[in-house]
Amino acid sequence: MRQVLVVGLGGDIGTYAFQRAAHERFGWPSLVVGPRVTTFGRHSTLARWIIEPDIFTPETLLARLDAIAAEHPDHDLLLFTNLDWHVRVLAEHRERLDPRWIVPFPSLAAFDLVSSKVAFAQACDQVGIRTPFTVAVSFGDAAAVGPADAVAQLRERDLAYPLIGKPSNSADWFAIEFPGKQKIHHFESEAELVDVLAHLEERGYPSEFLVQEFVPGDETHMRSLTAYRDRAGQVTLVAGGQVLLEEHTPGTLGIPAAILTGVDREAFDQAARLLDHIAYEGFANFDYKVSSRTGEKVFFEANPRIGRNNFYVTASGVNVAEVLARDLLPAHVDGAPAPLSPERDVLYSVVPYRFLLRYLLDPGLRARVRTAKRRHGVHHPLRYRGDASLKRRLWVRSVDLRLVSKYLQHYPRPTESGF
Structure with missing residues (x-):
């Protein structure tokens, strides 16, 4: 049986969490290829870093992967990333890679379907999954809905502000810059919306920008869902949890920082139905929300990758x-198959526990969080006994404190909307 080398691209916290899971379960060594050692990899011994400043140029990336393959002739090579741009490039150029590369990502067709929020909403509609009312704004196409037409449609629909603005294609969003750009925009007024649309039109933004109704409820009404569908067409993992707190800096707005895991069988079945419908393969990470007004589940998106917060799945019992x-x-796995969904309720958090509690206003939810913490502790992806030198532990502690300072700057107290 050949050795396995896990090669991560980019080095975000989601890639670290996967490499930790691989090391914990199998002892597999890791490399990370990135333009610099990230916050999450600093002082870590889990992976060896290869600094490649030009990792976002396809030819450079492919050449670097060829070199790694040549340096490890006796290994199976497991390629992993949590960046949409890399997932798409790998889907486009899969045939050029050494056959020993194991690339656990969807086909290009499936990637395009789920990474486009317009196509995703259409696929959801075909299998009876609710998505928010959305106007897809295009730029430079006379036949499509332009900025002025979009604003007119929203007025006709008489949607109340706030409204949500987000890219249809996250890879295109990654490449554009303009004043005030955020991962997700929260428009309090029509003037704010018009200003962002003007920036995008001025820059000839190549894909659609979505303006959506705001589903009522604070961020504790958000849910995260992680699924895996294998090559045989079987959904072998569906896991999820209730978001307790999201990140609030402009570049990370909306990313879960704390999750209480649990089973939502209705949503799990909906996600599996969608993945079957589009013949998806690999990991997918869904965001949905439970309306505080109606209680209905509204699906926002599916990311064609495992997601930054994937450690909540491993922590709750399924590596x-x-x-x-x-x-x-x-060949590396013996014994009975893992359960489809982890059943253990655990607390995943990258913010200090006592600081998290200040954002939980619902007494019932606070009690559930306290119970999970008492039974199973707090699970933090960067706190790993297999990667716990004194310097690393002090660094992770400093990362926690910096995150607290960012909350105090950008979101000092909880609000009804989560913004």
């Missing part, structure tokens, strides 16, 4: 690296 290995590296 994400094992899920992948059962599909693509079965």
Whole structure:
């Protein structure tokens, strides 16, 4: 049986969490290729870093992967990333890679379907999944809905502000810059919306920008869902949880910072139905919200990757690296198959526990969080006994404190909307 080398691209916290899971379960070593050592990799011994400043040029990336393959002739090479741009490039150029590369990502067609929020909403409609009312704004196409027409449609619909603005294609959003750009825009007025649309039109933004109704409820009404569908067409993992707190800096707005895991069978079945409908393969990460007004579940998007917060799945009892290995590296897995959904309620958090509690206003939710913490502790992806030198532990502690300072700057107290 050949050795396995896990090669991560970019080095975000989601890639670290997967490499931790692979090391914990199998002892597999890791490399990370990135333009610099990230916050999450600083003082870590889990992975060896290869600094490649030009990692976002396809030819440079492919050449670097060829070099890694040549340096490890006796390994199976498991390629992993949590960036949409890399997922798309790998889907486009999969045939050019050494056949030993294991690339656990969807086909280009499936990637395009889920990474376009317009196509995603259409697919959801076909299988009976509710998505928010959306106006897709295009730029430079006379036949499509332009900025002025979009504003007129929103007036006719008489949607109340706030409204949500987000890119249809996250890879295109990654490449554009303009004053006030955020990961997700929260428009309090029509003037704010018009200003962002003007910036995008001025820059000839190549894909659609979505303006959506705001589903009522604060961020504790948000849910995260992680799924895996294997090469045989079986959904072998569906896991999820209630978001307790999201990140609030402009570049990370909306990313879950704390999750209380749990089973939502209705939503799990909906996600599996969609993945079957589009013949998806690999990990997918869904965001949906439970309306505080109606209680209905509204799906916002599916990311064609595992997601930054994937450690909540491993922490709740199903190791994400094992899920992948059962599909693509079965010789490394013995014993009975893992459960489809983890049943253990655990607290995942990258913010200090006592600081998290200040944002939980619902007494019932606070009690559930306290119970989970008492039973199973707090699960933080960067706190790993296998990567716990004194310097690393002090660094992770400093990262926690910096995150607290960012909340005090950008979101000092909880609000009804989460903004």
